[in-house]
Amino acid sequence: VFASQLRAVPQFAKKSDTARELRGRISRRRLYTDDDIASITSAFERAKYSGDIDPAEARAATEKLCRIIRRNMD
Numbered sequence: 001v002f003a004s005q006l007r008a009v010p011q012f013a014k015k016s017d018t019a020r021e022l023r024g025r026i027s028r029r030r031l032y033t034d035d036d037i038a039s040i041t042s043a044f045e046r047a048k049y050s051g052d053i054d055p056a057e058a059r060a061a062t063e064k065l066c067r068i069i070r071r072n073m074d
Contacts, residue, residue, distance in 0.1 A: 002065055019044050036064050 003022055007013045013022055023041040027034045043061035046053040 002069065032068055036068065040065050
C-alpha cells in the first residue's frame with residue numbers, strides 16, 4: 001500500500017521499481033530517515049522473497065511503517 005501511494009506521486013517512482021529502488025528514491029529526497037526505511041525494506045524483502053522473517057522484526061517494521069503513514073495523514 002505504501003509503495004502504491006509513492007508511485008502515485010507524479011515523477012517520483014515507477015511501477016517497476018523494486019522495494020530497494022523505492023528506498024533509494026526516498027533516501028535521496030530525505031523524506032524519512034534511512035534507518036527507518038532500511039529496516040522496513042529489509043523486512044519486506046525477507047518476507048516476500050524468502051519467507052524467513054522473525055515475527056518481532058516484521059512487527060517492528062510494520063510499526064515503523066504505520067508511524068510514517070500516520071505522519072503523512074496529518
